[in-house]
Amino acid sequence: MSDMGIYVFSGTGNTYRCAAALQEKLAGYGEDAQIHRIEEENGAPLEKDLVLCYPVHGFNAPRIMIRFCKRLRNGTGNIWFLKTSGEPLRLNDSSSAQLARILKRKGYKVKGEFHYVMPYNMIFRHSDEMASLMWRTAQERVPDAARQIAEGKGRPAKPGAASKTMAGLCRIEHGFFPVNGRLFRVDSKHCIKCMKCVKDCPVSNIRYEDGRFRFGGNCTGCTRCSFGCPAGAIHIGILDFMRVNGPYDFEADPEKAVPGRYCRKAYEQYFSAGAETESK
Numbered sequence: 001m002s003d004m005g006i007y008v009f010s011g012t013g014n015t016y017r018c019a020a021a022l023q024e025k026l027a028g029y030g031e032d033a034q035i036h037r038i039e040e041e042n043g044a045p046l047e048k049d050l051v052l053c054y055p056v057h058g059f060n061a062p063r064i065m066i067r068f069c070k071r072l073r074n075g076t077g078n079i080w081f082l083k084t085s086g087e088p089l090r091l092n093d094s095s096s097a098q099l100a101r102i103l104k105r106k107g108y109k110v111k112g113e114f115h116y117v118m119p120y121n122m123i124f125r126h127s128d129e130m131a132s133l134m135w136r137t138a139q140e141r142v143p144d145a146a147r148q149i150a151e152g153k154g155r156p157a158k159p160g161a162a163s164k165t166m167a168g169l170c171r172i173e174h175g176f177f178p179v180n181g182r183l184f185r186v187d188s189k190h191c192i193k194c195m196k197c198v199k200d201c202p203v204s205n206i207r208y209e210d211g212r213f214r215f216g217g218n219c220t221g222c223t224r225c226s227f228g229c230p231a232g233a234i235h236i237g238i239l240d241f242m243r244v245n246g247p248y249d250f251e252a253d254p255e256k257a258v259p260g261r262y263c264r265k266a267y268e269q270y271f272s273a274g275a276e277t278e279s280k
Contacts, residue, residue: 112154
C-alpha cells in the first residue's frame, strides 16, 4: 500500500476533478495514492502522508472537513491541502488555518497548500467558457503540485490580516448552514421524484418520508442537492437567491472566456500565472 492517501470532500465535483488530476500526476512519480471520499464512513487512514482536498466555504474549510480532521488519529506524516474556490482572492489564504492547527496538535507536519479556481456552485453562474478556462488553468498547475508533493516539499500559505479577519467573521457559517438547511424545500410542481438529492447528500440530511422531502439539521452547505437536481426543484432557504443549478460544460472553448467585472483583475492575473506555469 502507498504511504500517501488523497482524502476529498467535493460538493459538486470540482474539487474531486482536481484531486483526480493530482492523483494521475503523482502516479508519474511512482506514488500510488488512492482517493477516498471523506463523506464515506472512513476509518483511520492507513497512509502516513495525506493530501486533504476541499472547496472553500466562506473563506474557510467546510464543517465536514473540520470534523474529519478532528477524527484523525495522531500521526507523524506530512499533510498538504488542495483547495478550490470560485474566485482567486487572497482573502482565501486563511481557509486552511483551522485545519492546520488541528493537525499540528496531532503531530502532523503541514507542508503546504495548492489553490485552484473552479466555477461557482453558488453565488452566481460562470459561463461555460470561464469554467473551461478555470479547469485548463488548474490542469496546467497540477503537475507542479505533484512534483512538490513527491519531493516532500510545499509552499505554506501566508495569510495576511485581511484574510484572517474575513475567515474569522465568516466562520459563523458553520453554525448557519445546519439552521438554513432546515429551510430547504422541494418544489413539488417540478420535482420528478428521482431521489438523487436523497442519495447524493454527503451528510444524509435529506429524507423522503410519507410522500414528503424532509431536511434535517446537519447541512454542510455544499449545495450538491440543488446544483445536481435535474429539475431545478430544490430551493436553498435564505440563500436561494444565490442558487446555481446544473453542470458546467468543461469542453467549452476556453479561448472565448471573458472575465466579467467581478474580480476581473484577480482572474486575469490568475489565468496569466497558469499560462506561465505551463510554459516552463
